[in-house]
Amino acid sequence: MIAAAPLSLADALRAIADDPFATVIAGGTDLMVQINAGRRPVTSLVSLRNVAELKGWSTESGNLRIGAGCSYSELERPDFAAIMPALAQAARTVGSPQIRNAGTIGGNLATASPAGDTLPVLVALDAQLEIASSSATRSIAISDFLVGPKQTDLRQGELIVAISVPVLRGAQEFLKVGTRNAMVISVASVAVLADLDAQGVRIGLGTVGPTVLRGARAEAWTRSNIDWDSNRVVGNLDEFVALVRSDSHPIDDHRSTKRYRSHAIGICARRALQRVFP
Numbered sequence: 185m186i187a188a189a190p191l192s193l194a195d196a197l198r199a200i201a202d203d204p205f206a207t208v209i210a211g212g213t214d215l216m217v218q219i220n221a222g223r224r225p226v227t228s229l230v231s232l233r234n235v236a237e238l239k240g241w242s243t244e245s246g247n248l249r250i251g252a253g254c255s256y257s258e259l260e261r262p263d264f265a266a267i268m269p270a271l272a273q274a275a276r277t278v279g280s281p282q283i284r285n286a287g288t289i290g291g292n293l294a295t296a297s298p299a300g301d302t303l304p305v306l307v308a309l310d311a312q313l314e315i316a317s318s319s320a321t322r323s324i325a326i327s328d329f330l331v332g333p334k335q336t337d338l339r340q341g342e343l344i345v346a347i348s349v350p351v352l353r354g355a356q357e358f359l360k361v362g363t364r365n366a367m368v369i370s371v372a373s374v375a376v377l378a379d380l381d382a383q384g385v386r387i388g389l390g391t392v393g394p395t396v397l398r399g400a401r402a403e404a405w406t407r408s409n410i411d412w413d414s415n416r417v418v419g420n421l422d423e424f425v426a427l428v429r430s431d432s433h434p435i436d437d438h439r440s441t442k443r444y445r446s447h448a449i450g451i452c453a454r455r456a457l458q459r460v461f462p
């Protein structure tokens with residue numbers, strides 16, 4: 185098997201332009217599972233591991249820019265958690281330490297599983313993705329990028345370079361439910377982020393639809409049921425839970441049932457909102 189390990193983004197993009205059959209590998213935590221199971225035939229690999237432009241994160245003018253090659257271990261660290269606590273919490277729940285050292289946020293996006301743990305936070309924040317090919321760059325909203333279960337708008341020869349999200353003032357929470365406490369893919373997950381400046385709440389719902397969903401009805405409820413002076417929920421939380429459930433579209437599959445997912449997403453969202461507005 186031919187393998188390339190470019191050091192720069194330009195070299196990585198050239199490598200995948202020159203070889204349309206090349207498979208891109210970042211941490212390999214999704215890809216190797218597919219290869220080992222014989223579900224993804226591979227003739228050549230382009231490794232993103234050493235590509236300088238995909239590494240690290242930075243803040244500028246109220247925005248956070250995260251390189252697609254950032255690992256979960258990097259996102260868990262206290263300096264990152266101080267800026268984006270919900271994404272740090274989501275990163276902390278992914279797999280084992282080994283998976284978190286290898287797995288990247290770019291790989292989570294490209295895999296586009298409705299159970300991808302970073303995605304509810306990124307959807308709640310209306311993340312913008314920076315995509316590049318050897319001939320062009322473009323920016324796309326995450327809601328347009330995630331087009332279906334494990335389906336994205338990524339085209340031949342393109343790489344995800346970085347993710348941009350606004351830095352919000354306010355508490356944040358990410359919660360997930362799985363079939364056990366750790367090392368588990370979620371059967372329901374939720375991100376609840378307060379935006380004190382906009383006096384609103386942003387909600388992302390994972391594993392309860394074909395892609396990660398925005399809790400639009402539940403968000404609308406928070407606008408008139410939170411006292412923004414005292415930071416307290418003043419409305420009836422049962423109404424909030426019912427709206428979260430109506431925002432979600434769970435299905436039965438090998439991991440769980442539609443009924444349990446609908447129950448779990450309501451409980452998680454209620455708990456997350458109570459933690460954000462204690």
Ligand SMILES: Cc1cc2nc3c(=O)[nH]c(=O)nc-3n(C[C@H](O)[C@H](O)[C@H](O)COP(=O)(O)OP(=O)(O)OC[C@H]3O[C@@H](n4cnc5c(N)ncnc54)[C@H](O)[C@@H]3O)c2cc1C
Pocket residue numbers: 207208209210211212213214215216217232252253277278279280283286287288289290291292293294295299300301302338342343344345367368369370
């Ligand atoms: C034991 C185990 C436990 C896991 N637990 C969880 C969990 O709890 N939560 C969770 O969300 N996920 C989990 N996963 C899945 C996986 O770890 C994540 O989805 C991870 O983010 C994938 O990133 P990666 O860098 O390893 O991607 P890779 O496996 O290297 O690549 C995955 C796909 O993305 C493409 N790709 C990667 N980077 C880019 C890029 N920059 N641009 C374009 N395409 C790209 C690859 O070509 C490939 O198609 C688990 C996996 C394992 C094996």
